[in-house]
Amino acid sequence: MDVKDYDIGDIDMAWCPGCGNFSIIKIIKRSLAELEITPSDVVFVSGIGQAAKLPHYLKCNFFNGLHGRSVPVATAIKATNPRLTVIADSGDGCNYGEGGNHFIHGIRRNPDLLHLVHDNMIYGLTKGQASPTSMKGMVTPVQVDGVILEPFNPLTTAIALNASFVARAYCGDQDKAVDIVKEAIQHEGYALVDMLQPCPSFNEINTYKWYKENTYYLEDDHDRTDRSKAFEVATDLDRLALGVLYTREKPTFEGQQQVYSKEQTPLWKRGQHDPDTLRELIKKHRD
Amino acid sequence: MDVKDYDIGDIDMAWCPGCGNFSIIKIIKRSLAELEITPSDVVFVSGIGQAAKLPHYLKCNFFNGLHGRSVPVATAIKATNPRLTVIADSGDGCNYGEGGNHFIHGIRRNPDLLHLVHDNMIYGLTKGQASPTSMKGMVTPVQVDGVILEPFNPLTTAIALNASFVARAYCGDQDKAVDIVKEAIQHEGYALVDMLQPCPSFNEINTYKWYKENTYYLEDDHDRTDRSKAFEVATDLDRLALGVLYTREKPTFEGQQQVYSKEQTPLWKRGQHDPDTLRELIKKHRD
Amino acid sequence: MFYIIGISIVLAGQAGQGIQTVERLLTRILKLDGFHVFATKEYMSRVRGGANSTEIRVSSEPVRAYVDAIDILIPIDKEAMKRLEPRIGTGTLIVGDTSYLGDVNNLLEVPITELAKDLGNKIYSNIIAVGICCGMLDVDMNLAKDYVRTFFKEKDDDIISKNVEAIEVGFKRGKDARDTNLISLDISKDDSIKDDLLLHGGEAISLGAVAGGCNFISSYPMSPSTAVLVSLAQKTEELDIISEQAEDEISAINMALGAWYAGARAMITTSGGGFALMTEGLSLAGMIESPVVMHLAQRPGPATGLPTRTEQGDLALALHGGHGEFPRIIIAPATIEECFYLTNESFNLADEYQVPVIILTDQYTIDSYYNISSLDPTKVENTRHFIKTGEEYHRYTITESGISPRGIPGYGKGLVCVDSDEHDQQGHITENFTVRKQQMDKRLRKLDGFFKNMQEPAYHGSESPGTLVVGWGSTYHAIREAINRVGDESIAHVHYSILHPLHPSTGDILNKAKKVVIVESNATSQFGRYIRAETGIKTDATILKYTGEPFSVEDIVKRLKEEI
Amino acid sequence: MFYIIGISIVLAGQAGQGIQTVERLLTRILKLDGFHVFATKEYMSRVRGGANSTEIRVSSEPVRAYVDAIDILIPIDKEAMKRLEPRIGTGTLIVGDTSYLGDVNNLLEVPITELAKDLGNKIYSNIIAVGICCGMLDVDMNLAKDYVRTFFKEKDDDIISKNVEAIEVGFKRGKDARDTNLISLDISKDDSIKDDLLLHGGEAISLGAVAGGCNFISSYPMSPSTAVLVSLAQKTEELDIISEQAEDEISAINMALGAWYAGARAMITTSGGGFALMTEGLSLAGMIESPVVMHLAQRPGPATGLPTRTEQGDLALALHGGHGEFPRIIIAPATIEECFYLTNESFNLADEYQVPVIILTDQYTIDSYYNISSLDPTKVENTRHFIKTGEEYHRYTITESGISPRGIPGYGKGLVCVDSDEHDQQGHITENFTVRKQQMDKRLRKLDGFFKNMQEPAYHGSESPGTLVVGWGSTYHAIREAINRVGDESIAHVHYSILHPLHPSTGDILNKAKKVVIVESNATSQFGRYIRAETGIKTDATILKYTGEPFSVEDIVKRLKEEI
């Protein structure tokens, strides 16, 4: 497949000039194309925010739902039809703020998703309030004395929850980001990619330059199965590690459903429940 | 103060015979008494569940609110009146299930609270469904094929979030539990005590016996400030460590509020805002 | 004319004393022996202790409503008595042990605890109580013993035979009371009902759901709605159903919408507080035009309220919950049969109109049952409404009916794009005011067609009555029996099971009555208010109850007599 | 009689092109120079690009409503034109550059971009536009230049003087057009308004809140409600206010309740979706009888809808959101003054009656403003309603008024026990049916006393009118101006700012009119429905708009003429 196969044609994109989102959409298109995934086999699930508009700018099925709620929607879609490639794609505020509870429990379920978080460390669409990942001291119209909350660390948290794939990427480095995203899609199970993204409109701290200076790639010999090591790497906020920090093979949510124990047919293809079985179930209530 | 000072008198307690909650209330009363805290200076904030009924059985102020929502309520009470001793006290389902998002962000705020979680690894009040901490494979009326979700690990998660005090206690060992709870109350900042608690009515796996066999106390030389070590200890699910795993000094939420920068007076004592200041604020809109 | 159907037996004890086992055993045995039965329970929000009770009515004809009056009371401990005191009348026979009952009138002394201990364990008390009832009602003993054997078949032989003995011991005491003419019960048996079904509202709803093709349920436990989650979870072995306990209600509703999007027939079950949390998701269903079936089992609010009690206090929430304006359907089953058939139908309606369908029940409906002859899983024809998409597929095509053909991803060549923002026909975000209006109008006209096939509200009695009693949902049988008891021909009864949209005949029906009296288990007459908002008609009187208890037949009789 | 007040100027450009700066600058300069002004903006849900615009009306008398007609249009780029096309009439003078405007009628060619570039940077375009308007309106140039200097005082000297130059350059062009009689604007100045205030609804609400003693706000950002959060956060330096951005709306409302419990005066601000999520907490406030002030700034739904547009679509949600039954107060300010005073009052009402008070506004209210003479922070007397507790304090004492004295922890010797379950007078869980009923009755009678001091709905015109126009909230000024324009004495206008409880005079007022016409920015006439539910009266006609745009004066004029 070609990157162009995902082009939607003429559409007005609501992102600001210079925004990292333009790189992210390229990274996504390239990853899908290189993995030869047909647009009609992909479902993007997003919330609300600037990041969450991405599926509109791509040829794909999408469910652009409520702010914060993409993970449960994506989990259910994958469980209902495991043949689809499902990508939950939204911002840091969406996923770690409003949607924090689904982040935790989504990881525990381990559906086979790519969970791509555009982490610009700010609420973009609502004009620049702190997000859970905003750095301490960042001044905004609401955080007038600067952020005082401990920044949320998605990677340590995901590792603490024993997520099956935990990675950080940087959208300014497309080639490497494509590698990470592709791996995450191919990984069977829940795969978090926290994608660092500059927001030139509102985040004056975490700029392209800042990311360049404060990130590094994990060495090839990094042992992704070593949870403690991964945790330690993830705790470092001065130098942000890029790459796949941690992986753990485990059965997927949908894979463990009784409905798929015998056959893989998506639910929609199965038709109604067998009336005789229903009659039997009803008869049981005779005594 | 004496433990009896917290007695509420004749009240019908809704707990089942043999329940760990009876030990927990004793632990709480002893801790408060030993710390000489007057009942009218304490506010318990609970959610809904069997655990959440505890404040009713104790002489104290309480706010028995909604299922899952005790942490934000407690945080606001403490911020509004930092002179109060505030204890958020509820079940594992309440705190880690419905209230999971508040757990994460409550830790990030670091209010000076004791956050006491009765962790019986089950939903008690609603009659025995899995809770986030239920072990894999546990069969319940809803989890008919056994729990398939990765159990939620409150300790690794709290450490991942860099909580300022992270402990696990076991209610079957009151003396040691009192020590831990007292320390948590005295700790300035957010203090999690995950209190292991048998539920004889619904949890047949994690019994008094099971806890005895699967827990151990941290050695005296355990370095609580070593985050990676604490994390490693917390990942071990075969042998559950008891004691204070991790502490980190940091400024509290309320301590960092502008309102307390000059004086500590609780908000209710301050009266209205100064009318002249308001007039000035209004006048600014002349141009 | 005083019209009492059969007798009412109340068994009471602490949570954990096996009152539910008693209820189950006794109603099954009685039904199998040809008695019509009705049962409902009331219980505290706790796991052990407290005071719970179950009422079982036994009759020679169908019996389907709760009564206050207790003919035979068998308390298994003291606490139970205190709570039931207001319901004990001069005609109440109390059966049990003076040791915990103390000095009461009309006592049939049976040292239940002693007898149980003689059998080796106090826990047989409840089975002895079952035996006593069987004896009093002259039940076929072999049948009872057989049933007990099957009931406990998973247990050790020893326990089985002890239970059979317990039944016998109790039976003897009951029969003695009968033989000595202490009591005389003349209830005839009806062989034709032996094959009848006994299932409570919760089970009927979950069976109705599977009959409607439900294959996905995501929910968070909350009394009294959990029964439906449990009973669907239990069916995942036999049927293709995914059942998931969500981390919270918000996740539950969003999962259900994801599941419908991908082609499942999904539902959620919850109670008031959980439903409130789901209203943002409800509004999402409105915007993306997703079908979804939501079971809202009411309990008294506000907030946590009385978690195990009953009320009809969430109608306004069901009608108006969620922000913005979008169509929905609200159904409140009045009978066990309707729990089944209307739930079945709900999946078709949701699918056809692409709207949320709210099934509004309450604790009383969920926990009550009576014998019914049958339920037919194929009576309601299931229709499937999603299409295979072509390359040029647009999810939100403007149509005259307001219904845009619904595709699902992976079926056909089209892309299925749904959006919570206002969107154009393709599903893309728009801020075009004209498109906005077109899409709003399209959504709001979707239910215009609904009226044509809409079931009429149930109507009993004269068409121009002196008094018209209006009811909805779970009060149906209590109203019916109350009107029968009052025995005044000038009283008619109209009953709504489909609440919203309101049947267009409502104004006419109400206008024909001299006086309109509404019965609701809430404090502010929410349905009355809704009728007024729709028709302008104000009900002349209200019969309201909001103590947490269900309406009894007597409650309604008393108030009706005051009102006519 | 055609009654147009002053002129309307519309400036339009992409998000990020400084349209808001223009609006701010121009309205301030004009007001300081003695012109009455009104301004409102419309903008897309994005950060850069798209097409936003602001309408500024300038007049010699008070002007307070939005009009469709554009007298002078200054588009700073091409996109803007497309979107505004429907509003461009034969009388619209378009000012700008042919390079991006192309071939339009009534063009006053000013090469704005070129002129800006001459000054060194394209970004001065917007200030040039301000200058043009000043020139056309014959503004005192020194005043304008002074204002620009103060406005940019934080900037470098060079930038300041460039901006002053830009004003001058524009001014000259505007003055030329005037001098050459291309345009003739006769709007007289009124020196008495130079000290007037200019503040939008969002700011007025936050000032009203602090006047009401608000010292705690917890909220989650959501357009268009965020303005109130931001403006309270900005005041934490000068005032004792805790402002916290919560992780979600559920946390926000629960924090606010915790804060009230501990003695703060707390509020939240949100929009429809966030409010839906808060309704469980709203119900909690009902049960624990906690005061709380909730600002709900409406935008078009359902779901995400049109995040930056306006609607009155959440009234039903405000009325009925939350499970169970409990009293609440709903207020919808109709003017900037009411945004201030009624918000101030809301804190007293919440505190006195121990109920949630919902302030229902919309994007239009939040983002619009006009000059008002003053706001007095001490006009509404603040009352404090919590007490010092004694040892025997019971939080839920049964009282005749339904209001139980409210204690707070740490003030007095009593314990303050609040419970989301049904509870007894002490605040302990109960399952006693009688206690339940007593507490329900107590809660539900709390607002009985509210009626006695209730502000009458605003009434204009004949008491037995031919046509009575009913409005609520933000449509006030548009209705007023429309009725003036229509100029028919038989039209009267009643306007509600306190929506719930509904004023008891409503039925009488409406019954006196031959015809009742209701104006609402929604699709289903939610207030009309509510009036019918309360009074039985059906409005004869509806004037509804739900495109996401505010009502314009012309919209209402047109429909009113059809209806009378």
Ligand SMILES: Cc1ncc(C[n+]2csc(CCOP(=O)(O)OP(=O)(O)O)c2C)c(N)n1
């Ligand atoms: C329930 C709800 N609360 C709040 C909002 C308002 N809202 C929309 S986007 C957003 C934040 C977006 O931040 P993020 O997810 O980081 O995305 P970004 O714009 O930065 O890409 C908020 C708070 C909403 N739409 N729904």
Ligand SMILES: Cc1ncc(C[n+]2csc(CCOP(=O)(O)OP(=O)(O)O)c2C)c(N)n1
């Ligand atoms: C919003 C909401 N959802 C669900 C419930 C029902 N509910 C009450 S308690 C409970 C679980 C309690 O479990 P846990 O917190 O572990 O307490 P335990 O009873 O085990 O002590 C649930 C689901 C509720 N009250 N509110």
Ligand code: SF4
């Ligand atoms: S606001 Fe920030 S993140 Fe959003 S589109 Fe603009 S630059 Fe990108």
Ligand code: SF4
């Ligand atoms: S259900 Fe379990 S946790 Fe709850 S009181 Fe009973 S034994 Fe204790």
Ligand SMILES: [Mg+2]
């Ligand atoms: Mg962001």
Ligand SMILES: [Mg+2]
């Ligand atoms: Mg628990």
